[in-house]
Amino acid sequence: MKNKYKTEDYITALRNLNISPHHIKMIQAHYYAPDRTMTASQMAKAMGYHNHNAANLHYGKLGRLVGNAFGWDPTAEESQGADAVYILAELKKPGRYWLWIMRPEVAQAIEKLRWTNGNQITIPEEITEPTRLYEGAVRSISVNAYERNAIAREKCILHYGCTCSVCDINLADVYGEIAQGHIHVHHLR
Template sequence: MAAFTTAEYMAALSRLQIAPHHLKMLQANYYAPGKTITATTMAKIMGYQNYNAANLHYGKLGRLIGQELHWIPLPKFAVNVLVDFDKPGQEWLWIMKPGVSEALEKLGLVGEEVPTIPEEINEAEPIFEGALKKVIVNAYERSNAARAKCLHHYGCKCVVCGAILSEIYGEIAQGFIHVHHTKQLSEVNAKYQVDPISDLRPVCPTCHAVIHLRKTPYSIEEVKQLMQAQKK
């Protein structure tokens, strides 16, 4: 296929009103080690049942971008507009094309912090109606790189209740999940470096809110026990 420039990818992405779940797929590929990912890992991150669904949805995005670039791919190779292929083992690798990764960077679609704040932690001080609400944001949960590594390991299934939001709300919620930092901010110092595997966990928004219903957050195990107690 023809080699497209960063500028061409930028123009195509700008013209295309990219769906949230397609953007999450691009971000998952971008933040994967070496910007390389398998369909199986992509499916895990997005909450799909298997790699076929990842192939289907990433391929659909490839076709849409291909149309913007006036490139018509063969059905099985639509994703080739976004990635190069390699197969050193049993699974094919999707290696993001440099032009795509550079376009995402220049368009501000990837970066050190995610554009939305998944968690706000209230300071222990009086709140008056009509007053501004002062909050502390857990920056470790806003790191795109840390979030991506966490989801690469755990997937986007809530570790508390087991919910996969796309199975409840459909396509609009594909790949959507909060990432919870298990260490309290009081336990870390300026030299602390987050470990995405041991320190972060994927949790649904409801469970995340319950975790922070008290000043000292509930642990994941405590919230699980609360749920189990209601089932007895």
């Protein structure tokens, strides 16, 4: 189904809606996914959910919010019963799993809204100068700081999830919802 909404429509909707930080993190995870393509299971892993159902629920809620701002009616004939995720992504099922392919208009909108490169929560040890895909290199300044790269971080979360494979800690379990979907380099030699 062809997308009838333009970049400017998404900018207006995203700017005027009360989008939660959690939904912004979801759209950023999708933006940074390879080819801006992911499955619900990959989104669940990136967000620290237990399974794909939570990803479908929350990304669907975001799609519905944006769709409602457009006056989108999922029951209308031209919607063909589309899922609310359709508002944010083209849906394809080349194999066993559905792929969510971020609509170019959505990607352009979040770039123009500056929701990419720099709107991530950082902690004092992190440096926000991503130039290469390396993780944990130490730079000598007044204190040691571990360089962080947004793309490397997203790829790491998509591949490994948010639970440490060494000590089995998930920051959200310790610090609550504010830490949901975050990782921290803490096992270095």
